Amino acid sequence: MIQQLIHLLDWFGIFVFSATGALVASRKEMDLVGFALLGSVTGIGGGTIRDLILGVQPIFWVEQPAYLVACIIISTATFFFAHILHHRYRLLLWLDAVGLALFAVTGSSSALAHGASPVIAVAMGVASASFGGIIRDILGGGSPIILRQEIYITAALAGALVYVLLSRAGIHEDVTIFLGFLAAFGLRAMGLYWGLSLPRYRALKDQDDA
Amino acid sequence: MIQQLIHLLDWFGIFVFSATGALVASRKEMDLVGFALLGSVTGIGGGTIRDLILGVQPIFWVEQPAYLVACIIISTATFFFAHILHHRYRLLLWLDAVGLALFAVTGSSSALAHGASPVIAVAMGVASASFGGIIRDILGGGSPIILRQEIYITAALAGALVYVLLSRAGIHEDVTIFLGFLAAFGLRAMGLYWGLSLPRYRALKDQDDA
Amino acid sequence: MIQQLIHLLDWFGIFVFSATGALVASRKEMDLVGFALLGSVTGIGGGTIRDLILGVQPIFWVEQPAYLVACIIISTATFFFAHILHHRYRLLLWLDAVGLALFAVTGSSSALAHGASPVIAVAMGVASASFGGIIRDILGGGSPIILRQEIYITAALAGALVYVLLSRAGIHEDVTIFLGFLAAFGLRAMGLYWGLSLPRYRALKDQDDA
Numbered sequence: 001m002i003q004q005l006i007h008l009l010d011w012f013g014i015f016v017f018s019a020t021g022a023l024v025a026s027r028k029e030m031d032l033v034g035f036a037l038l039g040s041v042t043g044i045g046g047g048t049i050r051d052l053i054l055g056v057q058p059i060f061w062v063e064q065p066a067y068l069v070a071c072i073i074i075s076t077a078t079f080f081f082a083h084i085l086h087h088r089y090r091l092l093l094w095l096d097a098v099g100l101a102l103f104a105v106t107g108s109s110s111a112l113a114h115g116a117s118p119v120i121a122v123a124m125g126v127a128s129a130s131f132g133g134i135i136r137d138i139l140g141g142g143s144p145i146i147l148r149q150e151i152y153i154t155a156a157l158a159g160a161l162v163y164v165l166l167s168r169a170g171i172h173e174d175v176t177i178f179l180g181f182l183a184a185f186g187l188r189a190m191g192l193y194w195g196l197s198l199p200r201y202r203a204l205k206d207q208d209d210a
Numbered sequence: 211m212i213q214q215l216i217h218l219l220d221w222f223g224i225f226v227f228s229a230t231g232a233l234v235a236s237r238k239e240m241d242l243v244g245f246a247l248l249g250s251v252t253g254i255g256g257g258t259i260r261d262l263i264l265g266v267q268p269i270f271w272v273e274q275p276a277y278l279v280a281c282i283i284i285s286t287a288t289f290f291f292a293h294i295l296h297h298r299y300r301l302l303l304w305l306d307a308v309g310l311a312l313f314a315v316t317g318s319s320s321a322l323a324h325g326a327s328p329v330i331a332v333a334m335g336v337a338s339a340s341f342g343g344i345i346r347d348i349l350g351g352g353s354p355i356i357l358r359q360e361i362y363i364t365a366a367l368a369g370a371l372v373y374v375l376l377s378r379a380g381i382h383e384d385v386t387i388f389l390g391f392l393a394a395f396g397l398r399a400m401g402l403y404w405g406l407s408l409p410r411y412r413a414l415k416d417q418d419d420a
Numbered sequence: 421m422i423q424q425l426i427h428l429l430d431w432f433g434i435f436v437f438s439a440t441g442a443l444v445a446s447r448k449e450m451d452l453v454g455f456a457l458l459g460s461v462t463g464i465g466g467g468t469i470r471d472l473i474l475g476v477q478p479i480f481w482v483e484q485p486a487y488l489v490a491c492i493i494i495s496t497a498t499f500f501f502a503h504i505l506h507h508r509y510r511l512l513l514w515l516d517a518v519g520l521a522l523f524a525v526t527g528s529s530s531a532l533a534h535g536a537s538p539v540i541a542v543a544m545g546v547a548s549a550s551f552g553g554i555i556r557d558i559l560g561g562g563s564p565i566i567l568r569q570e571i572y573i574t575a576a577l578a579g580a581l582v583y584v585l586l587s588r589a590g591i592h593e594d595v596t597i598f599l600g601f602l603a604a605f606g607l608r609a610m611g612l613y614w615g616l617s618l619p620r621y622r623a624l625k626d627q628d629d630a
């Protein structure tokens with residue numbers, strides 16, 4: 001039951017991340033196949049790195065190519081319908097936020113299911129949540145989203161931490177999933193909506209950077 | 211026999227991709243060891259990602275270091291002879307096209323040989339054909355070639371699709387290899403020669419990108 | 421005994437590379453969690469790629485999460501103390517040089533211990549020494565350090581070559597470690613201190629780059 005819920009959320013995360021990859025492709029005015037490539041790499045990239053690092057074989061989408069096919073369908077649909085949207089970049093950021101929060105939880109959950117220790121599970125939640133977007137931004141020729149000023153990686157970390165800690169504390173899985181998602185999405189949403197950011201490192205005026 | 215042909219084409223693909231890596235190094239005026247690094251990463255990068263994703267161990271060039279040695283020799287030769295060339299960037303693009311077409315076929319073939327499903331085999335053809343060049347362009351500090359306007363990823367996809375579909379249809383392997391290569395190289399050549407491109411996504415004039 | 425020395429040097433390399441990642445984060449004025457991410461990826465990135473390519477499972481820091489925790493602690497400390505430093509970028513380059521030299525040796529050593537051939541061991545030394553820094557520079561939105569003019573990859577190659585050749589020649593391990601480190605650090609230090617570089621490729625005046 002719970003495993004099915006995690007599975008469902010994982011699918012949903014792949015959908016929204018694919019859409020963000022396709023939206024980056026639309027900003028770069030790529031062709032249909034470019035959309036499919038960027039959408040797929042973004043949708044399954046984070047999970048691929050997670051599986052490689054955990055030594056999970058076969059990689060999830062090699063075992064179940066339906067994941068890849070779904071990414072291609074979503075990206076293709078975005079190619080034809082993105083022109084309807086009036087605020088593509090804003091939408092991209094919000095979809096990315098949903099994907100980030102979903103993968104922070106499902107990435108951690110998947111790591112725990114493969115026997116990883118809590119520290120590694122949190123790291124895998126953060127990696128699943130962030131690397132798809134990082135690869136998307138680098139392939140898209142832009143600046144990685146992690147360099148933006150508002151809360152980003154912190155949100156993924158919070159979601160993964162809440163999920164793993166509550167899971168280990170024996171709280172019911174339904175609740176931990178919900179609270180983990182809420183922690184990540186809530187923080188990222190505050191970043192997007194109010195521009196909230198954590199204290200950032202500030203160089204001293206007289207600090208020589210050479 | 212056929213396995214040997216695939217093997218030969220794979221070697222040839224590694225040669226030409228190494229040369230493109232070394233040509234990028236020449237554009238960045240790197241030293242001899244820089245040439246060797248960029249040539250090697252480009253020559254064996256796509257196949258390394260393919261092997262990692264398929265869970266093939268040992269990775270092809272770890273099993274047979276001759277692949278790596280060949281990349282180093284080609285890159286070194288490029289260091290000494292690239293000044294003879296008068297149209298380095300043009301040559302780079304055409305060599306890249308040959309490598310792309312070869313790897314679209316051999317990458318798919320290698321995936322099928324390791325028991326991958328057709329969808330995954332096509333994906334591995336595209337990944338083998340494109341990721342070496344993508345890594346080359348990112349390490350070389352340039353814009354990834356996939357962002358160029360003319361047909362690129364589409365050519366890799368066409369080659370991989372033709373090869374995998376015809377193979378599954380039971381067509382003689384000689385023919386499928388040839389037609390797969392032709393599909394990929396022909397499309398990419400049309401892109402390079404006539405600047406042919408697929409319809410690209412166009413933002414509406416009044417579309418807000420913020 | 422020797423294995424413990426290699427282990428110790430590996431830890432030290434991870435420390436200094438983490439610090440360089442955190443210093444890049446400070447240049448980008450990231451928040452605390454950004455420091456932890458960039459510091460960790462830089463500290464354990466090169467070794468992760470080495471383990472993936474050699475098929476070593478579990479990856480070293482998945483087996484021993486203390487490595488990851490150490491990276492996080494170092495990065496966090498850098499967040500609070502980097503403002504004391506007056507020459508952050510200079511320090512970054514020198515720490516990077518120490519990490520490069522350490523990983524050239526320990527990366528090669530680890531590959532030999534996993535049964536890799538000498539050619540592959542040298543390649544793994546170079547990969548361990550350089551890929552952490554490459555990922556750091558790409559995620560940090562900057563130009564990869566391998567594109568800098570002075571000796572860099574050459575130093576890693578020299579260290580790995582000296583270590584592997586002397587090891588195979590049966591020289592006492594203490595000595596080979598020391599000489600390998602010295603070769604790599606010495607060359608890189610000459611590059612940093614005197615701007616020493618190998619002959620670089622120079623395009624001809626009349627060479628057409630299009």
